[in-house]
Amino acid sequence: MDPVQITTAFIPVADPAASARWYNRVLGFQIHSVDEWSAVLRPGGGxxxxxxxxxxxASGIQAKPGLPWATCNxxxxxxxxxxxxxxxxxCEPGAIEGDPEVCRFFAVQDPDGNTLLVTDR
Known part of the structure; x- marks a missing residue:
C-alpha cells in the first residue's frame, strides 16, 4: 500500500469568501478557489x-464555526x-507555550471564533 497523506484540513466558517481574505491577509495563504460552499487555500508559495x-x-457541514479546538496546526x-x-x-494570540526541544506553540482564534494552533515545527 502507498503511504497515506493528508491533503486538506477543514474549518467551518460563516462566509467562505470573507474568511479566505482573512486567511490570505493575516496568515499568507493563497486563495485557490472560492464559491458559495467553500474556499480552498494553499500555503504561500504553493x-x-x-x-x-x-x-x-451552504456546504452542508454539520459543524458550526467557533470550534474550541484546532483541527490542524x-x-x-x-x-x-x-x-x-x-x-x-x-488578533489576541495566547502565550507561547511548550518545550523548545520538542515544540513551541500558541493558540489564536480566527474571525469566526475557530481555535487555530500555531507551532514552530
Whole structure:
C-alpha cells in the first residue's frame, strides 16, 4: 500500500469568501478557489500538496464555526514573529507555550471564533 497523506484540513466558517481574505491577509495563504460552499487555500508559495478548505453553511457541514479546538496546526519558521504579526492584525494570540526541544506553540482564534494552533515545527 502507498503511504497515506493528508491533503486538506477543514474549518467551518460563516462566509467562505470573507474568511479566505482573512486567511490570505493575516496568515499568507493563497486563495485557490472560492464559491458559495467553500474556499480552498494553499500555503504561500504553493509549497506542498496540503490545502486548507473553509466550509460555509451552504456546504452542508454539520459543524458550526467557533470550534474550541484546532483541527490542524499551522507551522511557521519564526513563532515570535508570527505572534507579533497576528497581534498587528488585531488578533489576541495566547502565550507561547511548550518545550523548545520538542515544540513551541500558541493558540489564536480566527474571525469566526475557530481555535487555530500555531507551532514552530
Amino acid at each position: 509549497a506542498g500538496a496540503t490545502s486548507l478548505t473553509l466550509l460555509g453553511p 499551522f507551522t511557521v519558521a519564526d513563532l515570535d514573529q508570527a505572534r507579533s504579526r497576528l497581534e498587528g492584525h488585531g
